[in-house]
Amino acid sequence: MSQTKRMPMKKMFLITIAAITVLVLAGIAFSRFASTDITSAQAEQIAIEVTGGWLLTSLELEWQIWRWVWEAEVLGDGVIHEIYIDANTGRIISHERDILD
Numbered sequence: 001m002s003q004t005k006r007m008p009m010k011k012m013f014l015i016t017i018a019a020i021t022v023l024v025l026a027g028i029a030f031s032r033f034a035s036t037d038i039t040s041a042q043a044e045q046i047a048i049e050v051t052g053g054w055l056l057t058s059l060e061l062e063w064q065i066w067r068w069v070w071e072a073e074v075l076g077d078g079v080i081h082e083i084y085i086d087a088n089t090g091r092i093i094s095h096e097r098d099i100l101d
Contacts, residue, residue, distance in 0.1 A: 054075060
């Protein structure tokens with residue numbers, strides 16, 4: 001009969017924490033070297049034009065599904081628009097609207 005040795009829970013927990021830390025730090029380091037064709041100013045202009053909005057409230061560059069994406073929030077005419085813009089092509093990936101009460 002073979003006996004399998006189980007890893008102690010504390011050791012497994014520490015290994016999991018170490019792996020998560022490495023992944024987070026790698027993501028931070030990778031994001032510092034983001035190369036995009038669309039600048040933040042261009043992304044802002046695209047978001048304002050698409051929504052006809054008045055005020056850009058947020059603009060962030062994010063890594064999503066193997067590509068860089070500008071996530072913009074624009075306030076206009078009682079609606080908050082959330083726009084996702086491909087950071088290399090300027091193409092609108094998605095446009096969500098929330099009506100303010």
